Amino acid sequence: MDKSDWQEKGEGHRQRLRDKFLAQGIDAFTDSEIVELLLTFGTPRSDCKEAARTALARFASLPAVLDAAPAELQQIKGIGPKNIFALRFIQGVARRYLRQRVVGKQYAHSSREVADYLIHSMRGLQHEVLTVIFLDATHAIIDSAVVAEGTVTMNTVYPRELVKAALARNASALILAHNHPSGNLKPSRHDEELTRTLYLVCSFMHIRLLDHLIVGSGTTVYSFADQGIIARIREECRPILERTS
Numbered sequence: 001m002d003k004s005d006w007q008e009k010g011e012g013h014r015q016r017l018r019d020k021f022l023a024q025g026i027d028a029f030t031d032s033e034i035v036e037l038l039l040t041f042g043t044p045r046s047d048c049k050e051a052a053r054t055a056l057a058r059f060a061s062l063p064a065v066l067d068a069a070p071a072e073l074q075q076i077k078g079i080g081p082k083n084i085f086a087l088r089f090i091q092g093v094a095r096r097y098l099r100q101r102v103v104g105k106q107y108a109h110s111s112r113e114v115a116d117y118l119i120h121s122m123r124g125l126q127h128e129v130l131t132v133i134f135l136d137a138t139h140a141i142i143d144s145a146v147v148a149e150g151t152v153t154m155n156t157v158y159p160r161e162l163v164k165a166a167l168a169r170n171a172s173a174l175i176l177a178h179n180h181p182s183g184n185l186k187p188s189r190h191d192e193e194l195t196r197t198l199y200l201v202c203s204f205m206h207i208r209l210l211d212h213l214i215v216g217s218g219t220t221v222y223s224f225a226d227q228g229i230i231a232r233i234r235e236e237c238r239p240i241l242e243r244t245s
Contacts, residue, residue, distance in 0.1 A: 013049075014040055031062040038090055042082035051078030066091045067124025095121045099144060107139045107175070107210070114141070114175070115213070115221050122179035122215040128152045130178045132162060134171035135210070142169050152178045157194060159201040166207055173208040183217030187224070195224060196233050203241055 017037050020028055029037075032052050039048035054076050059065045065073075070084045098117035102110055114133065122129060130148040135141055145165060148157045166174060176198065178191075191214070199209045211230060214222040224230045 014044075032056055034062060035065055038086050039079065039083045041090075042084070042086035043080070046078070048078060048083070051076055051083070055079065063123065102141050103143065105141055107133075107135055107141055110141070117144075118177045118213060118215050118221060119219060122177070123217060125179055126181055128178055128181065130157055130176065132165065133175040133177065134166055134169045135173040135175070136170070137172040139173060139210070142171055152191075152194065157198070159198060162198065163201060163205050163207065166202075167205070171207065173210050174202060175211045175213065176209065177213040177215060177221075179215040185214050185216040185218075185220070185222040187212075187214055187222065187229070192229065192233075195229070196236065199230075199233050200237050200240065203237065204244070 014037070017029075017033060021037075026034070032049075035055055036048045036052035039052055040046070055065050055068075055073065056062070058076065059068050059072075066087055070081075070088075073079050073084050073087070074081075095117075098113070098120055102113050102117055105113070107114065118131065122131070127149060128151055129146055130152045131144055132147050133141060133144045147162055147165060150156050162174075176195065191212070195209070195212045202209045209230070211223055211225040213224070216222070224233075
C-alpha cells in the first residue's frame with residue numbers, strides 16, 4: 001500500500017468515526033476511539049489508533065489521559081505537541097461548558113451538575129486549589145472562582161479577599177470546594193479549622209456558608225453538610241455570633 005492509499009484508508013476510517021458520532025452519539029464510542037479522534041484533531045493525516053491505545057494502557061482511563069502532563073504524553077510514540085494541544089483544548093472547553101452550565105440554576109436542584117464541574121476541573125491536579133461558588137439569596141448560582149492555590153490552610157486562604165469577592169458579586173451564600181491530590185476524601189483537621197473560620201467570617205458579613213466539598217480522584221465528593229459538619233460548626237459558632245450581634 002503506497003502513501004496515498006494509506007492516507008485514503010485512514011481518512012475513510014476517521015470519517016466513519018465522525019459519522020458514527022453524528023448518528024449514535026458519544027455513548028457508541030469506546031474510550032480508545034474517543035482518544036484516537038481527539039488526537040487526529042492535532043494531526044489529521046496521521047494514524048492515531050495505536051497511540052490512543054498506548055495512552056489508555058499507560059494511564060488506565062479517559063479522564064487520566066486528559067489530565068496527564070504534556071511531558072508524560074509526549075513519551076508515547078505518535079503523540080506530539082499538536083496532539084497534546086487538541087487534548088488540552090477539548091478539556092478546557094469541557095471545563096468552561098460545565099462551569100457556565102450551572103450559572104443561574106438553583107443549587108438545590110443542580111448539586112450533581114456542580115459536583116460534575118468540580119470533579120472535572122479539580123481531579124488530576126497535582127496541587128490543591130480552593131474554589132468558591134457564589135449564590136444569591138434564593139441559592140441560585142451566580143459565579144465560581146478559584147481563590148487560592150497551593151496547600152489550602154489559613155496560611156494561604158485570605159478571608160478578607162474571599163468576602164470581598166462575594167460582596168463584589170452581591171452573593172448571599174457560598175459553597176467552598178477544594179481538592180485532595182492524594183485522592184483521599186477524608187477532611188483533615190486543617191480543613192475543619194478553615195471551614196469554621198470562614199463560617200464565622202462569612203456570618204459576620206451576613207453571608208451563609210452552605211457547604212464545603214472535597215474532591216478526590218474518583219467521581220464522588222465529600223460534603224461537610226451531608227456529613228453533619230456544617231451543622232456542628234453552626235452550633236459551635238452560635239454563642240460567638242450571639243455575643244457580637
